[in-house]
Amino acid sequence: MTNTTLALLGGTPAIQVGFKPFNTIGDEEIVAVTDVMRSGVLSGYIGARGEGFMGGPRVRAFEAAAAKYFGVKHAVAVNSWTSGLTASVGAIGLEPGDEVITTPWTMVATATAILQWNGIPVFADIDPVSFNIDPSSVEKCISPRTKAIIAVDIFGQSSNMRALRDIATRHNLKLLGDTAQAPGAKYFGDSTGTLADIGGFSLNYHKHIHCGEGGILVTDNDDYAARLQMIRNHAEAVVDSNDPQVLCNMVGSNFRMGEIEAAIATEQLKKLAPNILSRQRVAAEFNAGLGALLGLATPKVSDGCTHVYYIYGLTLDTTALGLSREKIVAALRAEGVPGVGSGYQNVHLYPVFQQRIAYGTKGFPWTSPYCGRNVTYEKGICPVAEHLHAETFMSLNICLNDYSTTDVALVVSAFKKVWANLDPLRAAV
Numbered sequence: 001m002t003n004t005t006l007a008l009l010g011g012t013p014a015i016q017v018g019f020k021p022f023n024t025i026g027d028e029e030i031v032a033v034t035d036v037m038r039s040g041v042l043s044g045y046i047g048a049r050g051e052g053f054m055g056g057p058r059v060r061a062f063e064a065a066a067a068k069y070f071g072v073k074h075a076v077a078v079n080s081w082t083s084g085l086t087a088s089v090g091a092i093g094l095e096p097g098d099e100v101i102t103t104p105w106t107m108v109a110t111a112t113a114i115l116q117w118n119g120i121p122v123f124a125d126i127d128p129v130s131f132n133i134d135p136s137s138v139e140k141c142i143s144p145r146t147k148a149i150i151a152v153d154i155f156g157q158s159s160n161m162r163a164l165r166d167i168a169t170r171h172n173l174k175l176l177g178d179t180a181q182a183p184g185a186k187y188f189g190d191s192t193g194t195l196a197d198i199g200g201f202s203l204n205y206h207k208h209i210h211c212g213e214g215g216i217l218v219t220d221n222d223d224y225a226a227r228l229q230m231i232r233n234h235a236e237a238v239v240d241s242n243d244p245q246v247l248c249n250m251v252g253s254n255f256r257m258g259e260i261e262a263a264i265a266t267e268q269l270k271k272l273a274p275n276i277l278s279r280q281r282v283a284a285e286f287n288a289g290l291g292a293l294l295g296l297a298t299p300k301v302s303d304g305c306t307h308v309y310y311i312y313g314l315t316l317d318t319t320a321l322g323l324s325r326e327k328i329v330a331a332l333r334a335e336g337v338p339g340v341g342s343g344y345q346n347v348h349l350y351p352v353f354q355q356r357i358a359y360g361t362k363g364f365p366w367t368s369p370y371c372g373r374n375v376t377y378e379k380g381i382c383p384v385a386e387h388l389h390a391e392t393f394m395s396l397n398i399c400l401n402d403y404s405t406t407d408v409a410l411v412v413s414a415f416k417k418v419w420a421n422l423d424p425l426r427a428a429v
């Protein structure tokens with residue numbers, strides 16, 4: 001077999017080398033962590049009123065640096081972005097049975113943050129090009145019980161925040177931002193995450209910048225910042241009001257970030273801009289290499305956006321190709337292309353929503369008398385997201401590796417080999 005034969009059909013894989021893993025942890029983080037270890041103070045938090053309520057010196061330093069970097073009044077560090085999302089839904093004063101509109105094309109934590117406060121997730125469809133929530137679909141999901149929208153800046157670029165803000169203003173809704181995947185991306189010059197009433201970023205280990213596990217909330221709203229800080233740290237132990245508006249959702253948690261993570265995150269924040277530039281360089285090289293392949297659409301950058309390419313999303317025209325996505329994906333994987341994803345997420349189709357079983361076994365919160373209507377999640381409610389997931393979307397996880405220009409050229413050559421062999425692939429069973 002020559003190297004022109006597809007590996008899937010018995011040929012030699014185009015890629016037979018490993019790529020350098022992307023690793024942003026360097027001496028700076030090691031020195032910062034060593035300093036914390038030598039201090040002996042690994043967390044400065046106390047879950048009671050007083051100096052320690054706002055965390056230790058590294059947490060506060062990280063928050064100050066993040067607020068400056070993203071251009072907001074307040075940054076609130078948490079131990080994961082899942083905690084950050086949960087805190088933000090609580091902070092806006094969600095009532096049980098309130099509905100929050102979000103996208104199914106996301107990591108499940110976006111939706112479960114709503115359930116955590118006994119709210120009802122409602123799924124709007126996505127735009128087929130940007131993969132972000134489609135404002136026209138959001139509008140159709142609004143009911144008298146809708147309280148908020150959670151926009152998810154998926155894969156590395158902003159949602160259409162102008163249209164979403166317009167909807168939120170007209171219907172008196174809060175607008176939250178899940179920018180887990182897009183720190184440092186811009187939307188008409190502003191940082192993503194900062195256009196929402198409360199937004200923020202994940203700092204888990206595979207994101208652009210990370211501290212192992214962590215998250216950072218951003219907001220310009222003083223009241224929300226105070227409520228986020230309360231929910232982060234055992235609110236019920238310190239809240240001193242009898243006013244229901246103040247007490248609302250002040251059932252706190254321990255969402256506190258430790259000093260080690262904060263020290264790492266502070267160093268990582270300094271690396272965000274160069275990390276983004278490197279991702280953009282890699283994406284531009286993939287665009288140039290893959291752009292002309294039949295039936296393959298490379299990522300499009302939306303109006304007013306910059307893209308930071310957490311995931312490099314590709315769409316296949318399976319009709320033009322005369323091939324299923326599964327065959328293309330199998331052929332690419334056999335050639336040794338790393339990080340090829342097939343489909344993404346259809347959160348509304350997960351068992352928790354299909355069965356509507358979350359708290360206990362009796363359908364709470366959907367069956368609660370606080371719900372205004374019977375929200376259900378049949379297949380077909382998000383046709384664009386469902387079709388992309390089932391049939392046409394694939395991705396490259398370009399965050400996995402520290403790709404040089406030569407590496408990208410090798411991966412592109414593997415794609416071209418597959419595309420040069422569409423006929424034998426079509427004929428293969």
Ligand SMILES: Cc1ncc(COP(=O)(O)O)c(C=O)c1O
Nearest residue numbers: 080081082107109180202203204
């Ligand atoms: C869109 C989105 N939302 C939420 C999360 C949850 O973030 P974390 O893992 O920091 O809890 C992730 C993590 O991958 C994500 O991609």
